Amino acid sequence: MARLIDGKAIAAEVVGKVKDAAETLKAKSGTVPGLAVVIVGDDPASHTYVAAKGRRAKECGFHSVQITLSAETTQVELEKVVAGLNEDPAIHGVLVQLPLPKHLDEFPVIQMIRPEKDVDGLSVVNAGKLAIGDFRTGLISCTPAGSMVLVRRVHGDDLSGLNAVVVGRSNLFGKPMGQLLLAANATVTMAHSRTADLAGICRKADILVAATGRAEMVKGDWVKPGATVIDVGITRVPAPERGEGKTRLLGDVAFDEAEKVAGAITPVPGGVGPMTITMLMANTVIAAYRASGLEAPSF
Ligand SMILES: NC(=O)C1=CN([C@@H]2O[C@H](COP(=O)(O)OP(=O)(O)OC[C@H]3O[C@@H](n4cnc5c(N)ncnc54)[C@H](OP(=O)(O)O)[C@@H]3O)[C@@H](O)[C@H]2O)C=CC1
Ligand SMILES: Nc1nc(=O)c2c([nH]1)NC[C@@H]1CN(c3ccc(C(=O)N[C@@H](CCC(=O)O)C(=O)O)cc3)C=[N+]21
Numbered sequence: 607m608a609r610l611i612d613g614k615a616i617a618a619e620v621v622g623k624v625k626d627a628a629e630t631l632k633a634k635s636g637t638v639p640g641l642a643v644v645i646v647g648d649d650p651a652s653h654t655y656v657a658a659k660g661r662r663a664k665e666c667g668f669h670s671v672q673i674t675l676s677a678e679t680t681q682v683e684l685e686k687v688v689a690g691l692n693e694d695p696a697i698h699g700v701l702v703q704l705p706l707p708k709h710l711d712e713f714p715v716i717q718m719i720r721p722e723k724d725v726d727g728l729s730v731v732n733a734g735k736l737a738i739g740d741f742r743t744g745l746i747s748c749t750p751a752g753s754m755v756l757v758r759r760v761h762g763d764d765l766s767g768l769n770a771v772v773v774g775r776s777n778l779f780g781k782p783m784g785q786l787l788l789a790a791n792a793t794v795t796m797a798h799s800r801t802a803d804l805a806g807i808c809r810k811a812d813i814l815v816a817a818t819g820r821a822e823m824v825k826g827d828w829v830k831p832g833a834t835v836i837d838v839g840i841t842r843v844p845a846p847e848r849g850e851g852k853t854r855l856l857g858d859v860a861f862d863e864a865e866k867v868a869g870a871i872t873p874v875p876g877g878v879g880p881m882t883i884t885m886l887m888a889n890t891v892i893a894a895y896r897a898s899g900l901e902a903p904s905f
Contacts, residue, residue, distance in 0.1 A: 608835070608868035611756050617880035620755065620905055621666060624887045627903050628667045631895055639894035640669040640697040641725070641886070644687060647677035647707045651842070656703055659883055666887045669696055677707050684715055692720045698897050699725035699890035704778075721745070722896065725889035727782065736785050741904075743896070745889050750783040752881025753836050754790070755905070757813060760834045760870045765792035769810050773797045773824070773858070774817035779838060783815055804828075816858035826863025835864055835871040838878050 631637050641663045645656045656672060663670035673687060684706075691700045700723045706712050716724075721731035727747035735744030761768065770792035774780035780796065788794045797807055799818075808814055808828040816824045817838035829835060839858030848854065857874030865871050872878055888905040895902035 608865045608871040609760075610865075611759065611834075611836075611870050611872045611877060613752075613756060613872055613877040613880045616756065616759060617752075617884040620881075620884045621662065621887060623903075623905055624884070624891050625666045627891045627895070631891065631898065631900070632667075635898040635900065637894055637898045638667070638669050638696075639699070639891045640671070640694075641699040641701070641890045642671040642673060642691045642694075642697045643701045643703060644673045644675065644684070644691075645703040646675045646679050646684060646710065652703050655883075659701070659886060662883050662887055663890070666891070668887070668890060671697065679707075679710070681710055681714075684710060685718060688715060688718055692718070692723065697723065698894040699723055699886070701726050701886065723893060725886055725893060727751075727889070728777065733777065733782070736782055739789055741789075745893065746786070746885075747778060747782045748885035748889060749779050749838060749878060749882045750786055751888070752885040753783060753815065753838060753878055754786045755881060755885070756836060756872060756878065757787070757790075757834065761813070763790065765790040765813070768792050768812040769795070770813040770815065771795045771797055771808055771811035772815045772817070773801075773804065773808065774815075774819075774838070776817070779817045783817070787813065787815075818858050820858055821856040822858070822860040824859040824864065826860060826867050829864050829867040831867050832869035833867075835859055835868045836878065837861070837872050837874050840874060840879065 643656050660670050660672050691697050700719045716728045721729050724732050727745045732744045770787040772780050772784050775798045784794050784796050805828045813834045815836040821841040837857035837859040841856045842853045845852045845854040855875050892902040
């Protein structure tokens with residue numbers, strides 16, 4: 607049976623380090639890291655995530671601001687809010703919760719966040735810095751950064767000689783994850799919906815990362831014996847067995863089959879998810895160190 611990679615426990619460890627780093631920063635320069643999360647509309651799942659981010663930020667000793675805008679907010683109004691946060695010296699990290707309501711255009715909003723405050727790592731500047739390996743001044747997208755922390759717990763920092771396969775090529779996850787694995791010396795294959803013989807490609811992976819949003823798509827016989835499996839997907843499905851109206855989360859990996867073959871595997875929930883919020887806190891403290899002219903710790 608595969609070893610379970612306990613994302614919740616590892617996230618708690620990293621949160622402890624972030625908290626320490628925030629205290630050190632305050633002692634050295636008087637700066638308290640500030641995180642602003644902007645949420646537009648009333649999608650209940652998004653509100654749950656944003657509330658969790660706010661709780662974690664407070665736990666880390668941050669100054670935490672949540673800006674809730676109505677579903678009818680216009681593009682101009684939203685951009686004004688982001689512009690204000692860009693100018694606010696108490697705010698070191700700005701995150702606009704995605705997806706935005708359909709009438710709003712995501713791209714210009716994300717791109718106008720100052721790269722130094724772009725704790726989601728989604729601006730072209732930060733994506734470019736990752737691509738050229740500038741880890742000193744860039745900020746890295748939270749979910750891939752968190753997934754790499756989990757990979758390093760299994761394999762250490764150097765992935766030389768290992769084959770990594772990433773299924774999914776989004777800007778939010780797949781592309782930056784591929785870059786991080788490559789920077790750690792893995793041999794990386796990017797797979798997606800147009801890939802031929804996906805099962806055969808997955809079977810070659812020493813590190814298999816699934817991020818498609820297709821529940822339980824990766825079957826047990828797609829997994830190489832002993833491989834490390836990182837399951838990023840989150841699909842909420844009805845769970846009437848838990849009571850009326852209840853739901854549960856499914857990953858992109860058929861867990862029960864895969865855990866019999868893999869060497870190490872992340873569960874859903876309790877795997878990558880908790881790491882995402884944690885790396886958001888890590889990015890915020892990193893941004894606050896840099897804003898104070900100090901060298902930032904790494905996590
Ligand atoms: N745990 C966490 O913290 C987070 C979890 N997520 C979850 O991760 C999943 C992926 O998110 P995200 O990257 O934003 O999603 P996107 O929908 O942006 O991208 C999905 C990717 O998967 C590929 N894909 C879709 N279907 C298949 C298929 N049948 N075979 C092979 N590839 C396929 C798509 O290929 P193509 O490009 O060809 O269309 C695309 O590249 C979602 O479930 C999301 O909820 C996301 C962020 C954070
Ligand atoms: N600008 C932006 N940045 C994001 O990083 C971003 C976003 N928008 N929009 C939505 C997605 C999704 N996302 C998750 C964060 C935490 C969990 C998480 O904590 N999951 C828990 C379970 C949570 C539950 O039970 O619902 C777990 O997997 O154990 C999941 C998903 C961040 N996202």
